[in-house]
Amino acid sequence: xxxxVADHPLIAHKLTTLRDVRTPTPEFRRLADELVTxxxxxATRHLPVEPVVIETPVATAEGVKLAGPPAMIVPVLxxxxxxxxxxxRLLPAAAVGFMGLARDEDTxxxxxxxxxxxxxxxxxxxxxxxxxxxxxxxxxxxxRTLIDRGAAGVTAICLLAAPEGLARIAATFPEEExxxxxxxxTAAIDARLNERGYIVPGLGDAGDRLFGxx
Ligand code: URA
Numbered sequence: 001x002x003x004x005v006a007d008h009p010l011i012a013h014k015l016t017t018l019r020d021v022r023t024p025t026p027e028f029r030r031l032a033d034e035l036v037t038x039x040x041x042x043a044t045r046h047l048p049v050e051p052v053v054i055e056t057p058v059a060t061a062e063g064v065k066l067a068g069p070p071a072m073i074v075p076v077l078x079x080x081x082x083x084x085x086x087x088x089r090l091l092p093a094a095a096v097g098f099m100g101l102a103r104d105e106d107t108x109x110x111x112x113x114x115x116x117x118x119x120x121x122x123x124x125x126x127x128x129x130x131x132x133x134x135x136x137x138x139x140x141x142x143x144r145t146l147i148d149r150g151a152a153g154v155t156a157i158c159l160l161a162a163p164e165g166l167a168r169i170a171a172t173f174p175e176e177e178x179x180x181x182x183x184x185x186t187a188a189i190d191a192r193l194n195e196r197g198y199i200v201p202g203l204g205d206a207g208d209r210l211f212g213x214x
Contacts, residue, residue: 001170002183003161006042011035015187018159019203028209029082032131035159035187036086043127043155043185044091047071070094072121072151075129076101076142077114082210083129083157094127099145101138108197110137115145122150131206133161133184134199136168143173147180155183159206160190162199 017023018031050067053060070093075084077100088094100114126146133139139156146154156169161184173182190199203209 001166001173001175002181003166003189004042004183004185005189006039006185006187008038011038011187014038015159019201021204023209025209025212032082032159032206032210033086036083036129036157037089039157039159039185039187040087040090040127043157043183044071046153046155046181046183047125066093069124071125071127072097072117072146073127073129074099074117074142074146076138079131079207079210080129082206083131083159087127087129087157091127099142101141103135103137103197105196108135108137110135110141112141112145117145117149120150121146121152123152124150126151126154128154128156130156131159131210132199132202133158133165133169133186134193135162135197136165136172139165139169140172143169143182147173147178151180153181153183155185158184158186160188160199160202161186162190162193164193 014031014035048067049064052063052065054063073087073094073096075081097117101110101112103110128142143154190202192200194200
């Protein structure tokens, strides 16, 4: 597994305000949206391109365009929905599938209650949107589903990650056994999880802060 912590001053600045308990929902949404776009820049670095020749108003020029089938963006319900606009802004041609997972707050085990994905993802890059990589239980189920359907690679964009979650994904999908590259792009790796499975210091419940408590 490849992990990238995008430690850019703009990202660090926005993340600090995002974490702040005094940041209200409208600002939280806007900051999450902006952070995803900045992380998406790094998360799409590996996408294949092919050469093209175009005409500028002045001369013929060689350039590139994205190659291969469009990437599949997979926001994980509910909080991943708050990351979708920030992602499609950068990749407007991408398809969007959905996975809904809920974790049992006692056992912390994640189970899928909705999967809206094409049966066949062969040759397609998948980009998973899930703001908090905590225990890694949710991301494990999502990655396994995408690999089983033939994804060429899986890149998870997470606003924050915990060492426990990263270790779980690395152990579950060892490079020597998994035939597709697995990547995690995040704005920061925090210290640890607390006894309720929340990231410390984290930012609280990302879904509640984006959409309000339900
Ligand atoms: N999900 C969240 O929303 N926050 C955490 O800290 C962990 C999981």
